[in-house]
Amino acid sequence: MTEPFRCSWASRQREDSMIATAPPARRWLLIEREGPWPRRALDVFEPEAARKVAERASALGARVSLIRRPSRHPRTPGPFRWAVADIRPGREGIRWNVAETLDELVHRPWEVAPGEGESVALVCCHSKHDVCCALRGRPVAAALDPLWPGRVWECSHLGGDRFAATAVLLPHGLCYGRLDPEAAAVTLKAYEQDLVLPEHLRGRSSYSRHVQAAQALVRQAGFGNDTLDALRPVHVRALGDAVTEVDLSHPDVRIRFREREVPLGTPATCHAAKPGNGMEYETLGIDHLRSSDSTIPSV
Numbered sequence: 001m002t003e004p005f006r007c008s009w010a011s012r013q014r015e016d017s018m019i020a021t022a023p024p025a026r027r028w029l030l031i032e033r034e035g036p037w038p039r040r041a042l043d044v045f046e047p048e049a050a051r052k053v054a055e056r057a058s059a060l061g062a063r064v065s066l067i068r069r070p071s072r073h074p075r076t077p078g079p080f081r082w083a084v085a086d087i088r089p090g091r092e093g094i095r096w097n098v099a100e101t102l103d104e105l106v107h108r109p110w111e112v113a114p115g116e117g118e119s120v121a122l123v124c125c126h127s128k129h130d131v132c133c134a135l136r137g138r139p140v141a142a143a144l145d146p147l148w149p150g151r152v153w154e155c156s157h158l159g160g161d162r163f164a165a166t167a168v169l170l171p172h173g174l175c176y177g178r179l180d181p182e183a184a185a186v187t188l189k190a191y192e193q194d195l196v197l198p199e200h201l202r203g204r205s206s207y208s209r210h211v212q213a214a215q216a217l218v219r220q221a222g223f224g225n226d227t228l229d230a231l232r233p234v235h236v237r238a239l240g241d242a243v244t245e246v247d248l249s250h251p252d253v254r255i256r257f258r259e260r261e262v263p264l265g266t267p268a269t270c271h272a273a274k275p276g277n278g279m280e281y282e283t284l285g286i287d288h289l290r291s292s293d294s295t296i297p298s299v
Contacts, residue, residue: 022203026061
């Protein structure tokens with residue numbers, strides 16, 4: 001009997017690069033919803049209310065995630081929790097609220113004070129979107145739950161299904177992939193110490209794909225450090241021929257790299273009908289900068 005295709009197993013065999021695969025965003029909207037989720041998570045709600053929430057989220061640069069506790073709970077009517085996480089550097093915070101209906105989220109304020117709220121971990125367990133997320137994600141969420149009681153959630157689609165188990169740490173928007181229970185626990189410990197875990201880091205969602213790539217490549221080359229706020233972007237320049245130059249601070253470095261699309265040879269997700277493509281990044285040069293060589297803009 002032929003084993004079913006599983007995208008995350010195929011990706012691990014190929015050793016696909018996870019660099020710069022964190023979905024860019026400025027905010028994250030969390031909506032508590034117990035029970036199973038359909039493939040398009042917001043379809044679980046009344047269509048008009050879901051459309052309005054999605055439109056507001058898009059206007060504010062917010063990614064929407066449904067969340068539920070790691071242990072299974074039946075869906076019950078009544079109030080539900082929701083939160084907005086501001087993931088922009090220097091403004092990070094999470095504000096929790098309670099609502100009776102989804103419509104309330106359209107009219108309630110989404111402002112968050114910097115430093116507000118405790119950090120949370122979201123682990124993708126969205127089986128209807130991709131079975132790999134459930135197979136690999138649920139053991140990770142269950143293992144993390146006792147480490148951060150009340151702060152670990154299963155969540156809907158995070159992107160990068162082939163990198164399951166995937167997770168995001170809020171409010172800093174750190175996206176991780178290829179986690180198992182042991183690696184995920186180390187990731188939480190690093191976050192508590194204001195560190196990142198480069199070997200599993202997909203990127204920081206508050207930064208563009210090119211900045212995410214620059215940070216990862218500099219760390220791989222041994223020029224950066226693993227502190228959370230190291231390697232802040234200063235300038236990004238497209239040089240042509242798929243080459244990008246990025247200036248980073250703390251430490252002050254300039255990196256040039258080329259990106260290219262590569263065929264995966266198999267579907268990128270368990271549900272895709274055709275083979276997909278991925279991105280790879282090649283370092284062309286890294287230079288140390290004097291502080292006078294670049295000016296850091298306000299964030």
